[in-house]
Amino acid sequence: MKSDSIAVDVPAESSSVIKGKAPLLGLARDHTGSGGYKRGLSIFDFLLRLAAIVAALAAAATMGTSDETLPFFTQFLQFEASYDDLPTFQFFVVAIAIVAGYLVLSLPFSVVTIVRPLAVAPRLLLLVLDTAALALDTAAASAAAAIVYLAHNGNTNTNWLPICQQFGDFCQKTSGAVVSAFASVTFLAILVVISGVSLKRP
Amino acid sequence: MDIEKAGSRREEEEPIVQRPKLDKGKGKAHVFAPPMNYNRIMDKHKQEKMSPAGWKRGVAIFDFVLRLIAAITAMAAAAKMATTEETLPFFTQFLQFQADYTDLPTMSSFVIVNSIVGGYLTLSLPFSIVCILRPLAVPPRLFLILCDTVMMGLTLMAASASAAIVYLAHNGNSSSNWLPVCQQFGDFCQGTSGAVVASFIAATLLMFLVILSAFALKRTT
Secondary structure, eight states: OHHHHHHHHHHHHHHHHHHHHHHHHHHHHHHHHHHHHHHHHHHHHHHHHHHHHHHHHHHHHHHHTOOEEEEEEOSSOEEEEOGGGSHHHHHHHHHHHHHHHHHHHHHHHHHHHHHSTTOSHHHHHHHHHHHHHHHHHHHHHHHHHHHHHHHHHOBTTTTBOOOTTTOHHHHHHHHHHHHHHHHHHHHHHHHHHHHHHHHBOO | OHHHHHHHHHHHHHHHHHHHHHHHHHHHHHHHHHHHHHHHHHHHHHHHHHHHHHHHHHHHHHHHHHHHHHHHHHHHHHHHHHTOOEEEEEEOSSOEEEEOGGGSHHHHHHHHHHHHHHHHHHHTHHHHHHHHHSTTOOHHHHHHHHHHHHHHHHHHHHHHHHHHHHHHHHHOBTTTTBOOOTTTOHHHHHHHHHHHHHHHHHHHHHHHHHHHHHHHHBOOO
16 A cells, blocks of 8 residues: 555656646746837836926926016006916916826836836836826816917807907917927827736736 | 355455556556646646636626716717707897807817717727627727727817816906806806716726726736
8 A cells, every 4th residue: 555655646746847847938938028028118118208207397387487468558457467367277287297296206117117027016006197197187288278279269159259369479388388288198198008008918 | 164264265365366456556546647637737727717717807897887887978978068058038139149069169079079989988898798708818908998098088188178168157267358158058057067077977987997908908927
């Protein structure tokens, strides 16, 4: 009986060892192969993140410094336009500044994904936060775009008159800020898609 | 005595017969040992494969339900905005006071965009069903996450632009001399506000869909 058990155990161990090695080799090969591909995506992610930061900061700064004072004035009334006059533009400056701040803080996580291309947790975190930042950025840009459009064209049905005939520089700067914000929206959308592609298994 | 002797003889004979059987048994055990281990390993692999598939199938079902709700919400937003019009009870011979969504370009684009998003979400339901049937397939999920991201952006653009106009209609703006219109067209403004809220709900659901797709895409090994 003892000899029987000994005879049975030996081939079991040998067979398990043989079968155990093959999957390890396979994983090693997969590791080296997909690492390069995902490291490239991570580097592209980092560069897009930098571009989105530049676009967002430009948008917030342009909107924040877009005030204009007309050259004539009376003793009691001064004709001045600033982003503070419109709540939508105030929301624009605050929201885009928040998005820019988030993007700066997310750069270290993007570096982590470059150093460790196969790590899943930082990519998931970046994707969730990028989606939220994309939503906030899109909301601010679109709301401001609607107001800028109204400032340029007005609306006869509601008797809202266009103001860009008097404040030309103000409207040009606010339009530029909106365009820059939409550029950062585009970069963030590409970032979300890249994060999704990076998450899939190779 | 004869019976006892016969029994003892049988006992003596059986060990002689059993010994070669034991030798054969050793050989058989040697032959069958690898298949037993092999089956166990295969069962473990199957179990490992089953658990992520089951989890991802649950995610796919949740995705389908959220997608259905988002489609209904987006279509409700478009329908609400399109059917919001109000005519004041007094009028003159040449001027009739009427408010409609076509009076404002932002709200016209709101109706168009929400209709497009509702249509896309309806057409994407078959792809979501494919994800339920084949939980480990990657291309349909990649396709869904790409289109969902674009549609989320479009929905938020329409909702935010209309929200800015509705806010202006309610409160006006003294700096630019834009007067509020909701003091006269109260029902119109309530209808447009409801449509904007529904659109923001659809955008939020689309955001959850994007995040769900990402969780389903991540590898499990």
